[in-house]
Amino acid sequence: MGHSLFYLLSFITLFFALLVVFAKNPIHSSLYMVMTFFTITCHYLILNAQFLAIVNFIVYMGAIMVLILFSIMFLNLNQATEPQKSSLLKFAGVISAGLLMLTLVGAIVKTGGGDVPFELIKPDIGLVKNLGRVLFNEFLLPFEIASVLLLSAMVGAVLLAKKEIN
Amino acid sequence: MDIAFIIEKLILISAILGISLVIAMYTTLAERKFAGFFQDRVGPNRAGPWGLLQPLADGVKLFTKEEIIPTHANTFLFVLGPSLSMFTACITTAVIPWGQDLFLFGRQVSLQVADINVGVLYVFGVVSLGVYGVMIGGWASNNKFSLLAAVRSASQNISYEIAMGLSIIALLMMTGTLSLREISEQQSGMNWNIFYQPLGFLIFMICSFAETNRTPFDLPECETELVGGHHTEYSSMKLGFYLFAEYINMFVSSAIMASLYFGGYNYPFMHLISNPNVAALIGVAAFFTKILLFIFFFIWVRWTVPRFRYDQLMKLGWKVLIPLAIVNIALTGAGILIFGK
Numbered sequence: 001m002g003h004s005l006f007y008l009l010s011f012i013t014l015f016f017a018l019l020v021v022f023a024k025n026p027i028h029s030s031l032y033m034v035m036t037f038f039t040i041t042c043h044y045l046i047l048n049a050q051f052l053a054i055v056n057f058i059v060y061m062g063a064i065m066v067l068i069l070f071s072i073m074f075l076n077l078n079q080a081t082e083p084q085k086s087s088l089l090k091f092a093g094v095i096s097a098g099l100l101m102l103t104l105v106g107a108i109v110k111t112g113g114g115d116v117p118f119e120l121i122k123p124d125i126g127l128v129k130n131l132g133r134v135l136f137n138e139f140l141l142p143f144e145i146a147s148v149l150l151l152s153a154m155v156g157a158v159l160l161a162k163k164e165i166n
Numbered sequence: 167m168d169i170a171f172i173i174e175k176l177i178l179i180s181a182i183l184g185i186s187l188v189i190a191m192y193t194t195l196a197e198r199k200f201a202g203f204f205q206d207r208v209g210p211n212r213a214g215p216w217g218l219l220q221p222l223a224d225g226v227k228l229f230t231k232e233e234i235i236p237t238h239a240n241t242f243l244f245v246l247g248p249s250l251s252m253f254t255a256c257i258t259t260a261v262i263p264w265g266q267d268l269f270l271f272g273r274q275v276s277l278q279v280a281d282i283n284v285g286v287l288y289v290f291g292v293v294s295l296g297v298y299g300v301m302i303g304g305w306a307s308n309n310k311f312s313l314l315a316a317v318r319s320a321s322q323n324i325s326y327e328i329a330m331g332l333s334i335i336a337l338l339m340m341t342g343t344l345s346l347r348e349i350s351e352q353q354s355g356m357n358w359n360i361f362y363q364p365l366g367f368l369i370f371m372i373c374s375f376a377e378t379n380r381t382p383f384d385l386p387e388c389e390t391e392l393v394g395g396h397h398t399e400y401s402s403m404k405l406g407f408y409l410f411a412e413y414i415n416m417f418v419s420s421a422i423m424a425s426l427y428f429g430g431y432n433y434p435f436m437h438l439i440s441n442p443n444v445a446a447l448i449g450v451a452a453f454f455t456k457i458l459l460f461i462f463f464f465i466w467v468r469w470t471v472p473r474f475r476y477d478q479l480m481k482l483g484w485k486v487l488i489p490l491a492i493v494n495i496a497l498t499g500a501g502i503l504i505f506g507k
Contacts, residue, residue: 049282
């Protein structure tokens with residue numbers, strides 16, 4: 001049951017992820033991306049990580065994708081107006097993407113994934129209470145540093161967006 | 167998972183869906199009646215006694231009208247827009263606790279479809295999903311004004327979601343749980359959260375007005391500037407779904423406000439009633455009374471306050487509500503530190 005569910009979900013995830021790349025229309029592409037994020041949320045739910053699932057749902061599906069759609073709607077992305085990249089650039093893109101995939105596959109093989117079914121050491125770790133305890137005890141410093149990083153990124157964005165006063 | 171459990175949940179889900187649709191239906195009538203009252207008119211009174219059959223007549227009218235899909239519109243997305251609006255409006259009710267447990271046929275029946283322990287966040291997730299219906303519909307219509315309305319709606323929803331989330335954080339600091347059931351249980355009797363979180367409630371309520379696109383925040387549909395709104399190109403029941411989803415959203419956000427801040431199904435002196443079933447049923451009645459009062463408030467505001475200008479809307483969201491919500495978090499933290507909750 002658990003295994004077949006996982007494979008079905010992974011198939012749907014990859015299917016939508018491929019559609020993101022192959023869709024001609026950028027709006028369709030971003031809507032497929034919304035579906036991809038939704039299936040990833042389902043993956044988190046299978047892993048019993050409720051908090052992560054719902055946060056993925058709110059942040060990626062509800063906020064980030066809305067913003068992406070928002071900005072795409074303002075652009076006029078037609079075949080005619082869009083400058084086509086030269087074939088050399090396309091070739092370079094394929095090679096670099098292939099290298100990235102090689103690295104990822106290598107990393108997964110090296111960590112010894114393979115045929116061993118994945119087992120959660122602590123199945124309840126994804127619940128809000130446990131996650132909060134771990135986050136605010138063991139990983140307090142990285143957590144705070146990450147928040148400062150986000151804050152500085154936000155301030156930087158505001159600074160860049162602000163008009164110059166001469 | 168036995169058969170009785172599945173039947174029980176099926177009955178509960180159908181009942182909740184039916185009740186929310188009927189309430190939304192009659193909210194449209196109530197809105198027109200109150201609008202008539204506020205403007206010193208009679209309001210709809212032709213269909214049935216006191217116009218009680220008016221919502222049915224409206225429904226028949228919308229269903230039998232000609233359905234037009236613009237030639238250059240994207241058909242699939244054009245249909246998906248209103249469906250998504252309706253869908254997201256209906257699924258929030260799954261986590262709302264409608265009452266205490268009932269004891270029927272030797273079983274303990276929970277009046278909540280799903281008690282997930284991240285209930286509050288689930289509500290937020292669905293709320294943030296709600297904007298897709300408007301955006302997709304507005305874009306698929308292939309109409310400049312619809313697109314502008316969709317973009318407006320998206321930016322409004324995103325802006326007010328932030329303040330809404332921050333206002334709820336203060337509440338969660340007090341309750342210490344994300345489950346709507348536990349939040350309701352903590353407010354037993356008259357121990358309602360509104361007495362501890364008045365500022366948080368105010369912010370939350372303003373944001374719910376903005377999220378449901380009700381006046382004074384009904385910028386996505388603005389006849390004077392946008393011809394109609396995101397649904398300019400829609401006709402027949404697809405337009406009906408967009409309009410109807412707003413009323414269901416009103417019902418749902420009233421239910422959320424009632425259960426988060428106004429005690430949910432709790433009422434004063436509830437511990438004096440010894441029969442648990444009677445106590446639970448009175449609780450359900452109390453909950454629906456609160457919901458209806460909130461719906462009345464939504465209508466009251468709509469016919470009293472004019473619409474904001476767009477820059478005023480953004481200013482209120484970003485420069486007033488978000489700082490206020492952060493101040494509220496700080497105040498709540500200080501309160502918990504001094505008084506120990």
